[in-house]
Amino acid sequence: MQYDKLLNRTLAQLPPSGIRRFFDIANEMEEVISLSVGEPDFATPWHIRQAGIRNLEEGKTWYTPNAGLIALRQEISRYVQKETGVAYDPKTEVLVTVGGSEAIDLALRALINPGDEVLVPQPSFVCYDPLARLSGAVTVPLITKAQDGFRLTAEALRAAITPRTKVLVFPFPNNPTGAVMRREHLEQIADVLRGTDIVVLTDEIYSSLTYGDQPHVSIVSLPGMAERCLYINGFSKAFAMTGWRMGYLCGPAPLMKQIIKLHQFALMCAPTTAQHAAIEALRNGEDDVLHMRAEYDGRRRLIVDGLNRLGLTCFEPEGAFYVFPSVAVTGLSSEEFCTRLLQEQHVAVVPGPAFGACGEGFVRISYCYSIDHIREALRRIEIFLRSFR
Amino acid sequence: MDSLLKLLDKNARLSDAQLAAMLGRSEAEVTEQLAALEKSGVIRAYKALIDWDKTDREYVTAIIELRVTPRKDLGFEAIAETVAGFEEVESVYLMSGGYDLSVHVTGRTFQEVAMFVSRRLATLDSVVSTATHFVLRRYKDSGVVYQGQRKDERGVF
CATH class of the missing domain: 1.10.10 (Arc Repressor Mutant, subunit A)
Structure with a gap:
């Protein structure tokens, strides 16, 4: 059989994730110091794991309601209201999803008609563009620049809007740049969006990991925005629960009704055990989040300082757990830099273009690693950079 | 600070x-x-945590429960300082509960530690009794896990 002819053409033509490919090379080498993962190095806090264990011991292993356990949806609603001021109705406006990724997929599939345009700020997480394309949309990249702190500007947004624009993906705090949108930046974006029919898909999976004195501000909290936003968050990054696959989506009831229908056909419900653990996370996990954030903050400062000293200029990331330094000082492309760093010093980082073509000239470095690991990596990067002096 | x-x-x-x-x-x-x-003495020293079991150094540790008679004017201070003065003594704590001083002693062999306890500690004037417990295996010390190597099993996403 000619399998390539059987496959969905859009899918078959999608290039594989640039992160994955690079990791496969690194994986075959010995003594590699990796700074490439995108998940916490902490294990899920013990009391949260225990809640999962308790659920298994009790044998409550059936499906939950399609939208998720009502107790969990109530906790999510309460948490989101505390964070954003917006009160989503747990019965009709909250959906528990299999990670934030499912929420992105559902939202796009539920909204897109063929030819609709989806605005995707880049650099950003690898899944938006493929999922948008698979849903039949045309992806329109919105390039964010280092000189703007990798924030989306109102001008760039306004210039990209056409009558076909359906969705704005809004990925802040940002993977891979660590950029955050503060209230003053959000207000300018909101001014452009009010009065349009554009739906904002705001992916706030890193909202708990915002550093500095100012807390994260969600775009849904601005006047007139909640009605045009689908709000995505989850447990993976904040509670170190990546493998549990727990995310959620909140939005206006008429949209959520259709999205929940889609989720029901595709997934039935999110994993039951993980939902029980997630309830515990929201009820008693706040201190864990604060503790882990303080840890990341120290590492963030250490690595930003270290890279800047080495001449890999890096804008200070204010969120998530990545830094996105420029490799211009070496004269190498991102790909060459990563390949040579891996071959010569056995340090794995991810080339910027994996997150959109405009990531060229940058690399993503994760600091989900111990202080000792980070110090050793910096030491090796320093040796590597000597050959460019 | x-x-x-x-x-x-x-x-x-x-x-x-x-x-x-x-x-x-x-x-x-x-x-x-x-x-x-x-x-000001808030920081007393900087030292490494070493798993001596992974080296060829002969090394045993014991925890000695010491019951002592406190002195009228000095309480436990005098005896604690005397015990702490021995080079073999790694740490000395004043304890609540069933005994008074917890003394961590290191030496090359069980024999050496036992001899130190019977000759040096048990014979001190205010010591009423000793009970020696040898450490067989160290699982965690000063917040650091000693057994096994934690491997990074994370993939990349």
Whole structure:
């Protein structure tokens, strides 16, 4: 059989994730110091794991309601209201999803008609563009620049809007740049969006990991925005629960009704055990989040300082757990830099273009690693950079 | 000050520059604060945690429960200082509960430690009794896990 002819053409033509490919090379080498993962190095806090264990011991292993356990949806609603001021109705406006990724997929599939345009700020997480394309949309990249702190500007947004624009993906705090949108930046974006029919898909999976004195501000909290936003968050990054696959989506009831229908056909419900653990996370996990954030903050400062000293200029990331330094000082492309760093010093980082073509000239470095690991990596990067002096 | 100590408590090998970066302070500031902490005795020493079982050094540790008669005017201070004076003694704690001093003693062999206890500690004037417990295996010490190697099993996404 000619399998390539059987496959969905859009899918078959999608290039594989640039992160994955690079990791496969690194994986075959010995003594590699990796700074490439995108998940916490902490294990899920013990009391949260225990809640999962308790659920298994009790044998409550059936499906939950399609939208998720009502107790969990109530906790999510309460948490989101505390964070954003917006009160989503747990019965009709909250959906528990299999990670934030499912929420992105559902939202796009539920909204897109063929030819609709989806605005995707880049650099950003690898899944938006493929999922948008698979849903039949045309992806329109919105390039964010280092000189703007990798924030989306109102001008760039306004210039990209056409009558076909359906969705704005809004990925802040940002993977891979660590950029955050503060209230003053959000207000300018909101001014452009009010009065349009554009739906904002705001992916706030890193909202708990915002550093500095100012807390994260969600775009849904601005006047007139909640009605045009689908709000995505989850447990993976904040509670170190990546493998549990727990995310959620909140939005206006008429949209959520259709999205929940889609989720029901595709997934039935999110994993039951993980939902029980997630309830515990929201009820008693706040201190864990604060503790882990303080840890990341120290590492963030250490690595930003270290890279800047080495001449890999890096804008200070204010969120998530990545830094996105420029490799211009070496004269190498991102790909060459990563390949040579891996071959010569056995340090794995991810080339910027994996997150959109405009990531060229940058690399993503994760600091989900111990202080000792980070110090050793910096030491090796320093040796590597000597050959460019 | 507190956050500086917390960082050092976990890793004393961070340079002043690295500590300064992590705390958002200047390097000179950190150097000065460290000097003050050392001078005032808040920081007593910087040392490595070594798993001697992985080396060829002969090394045993015992925890000795010491019951003593406190002196009228000095309480436990005098005997504690005497015990702490021995080079073989790694740590001395005054305890609540069933005995008075917990003494951690190291030596090359069980025999050597046992002899030290019977000759040096048991014979001290205020010591009423000793009970020696040898450490068979160290699972965790000073917050550091000693058994097994934690492998990073994370993939990349």
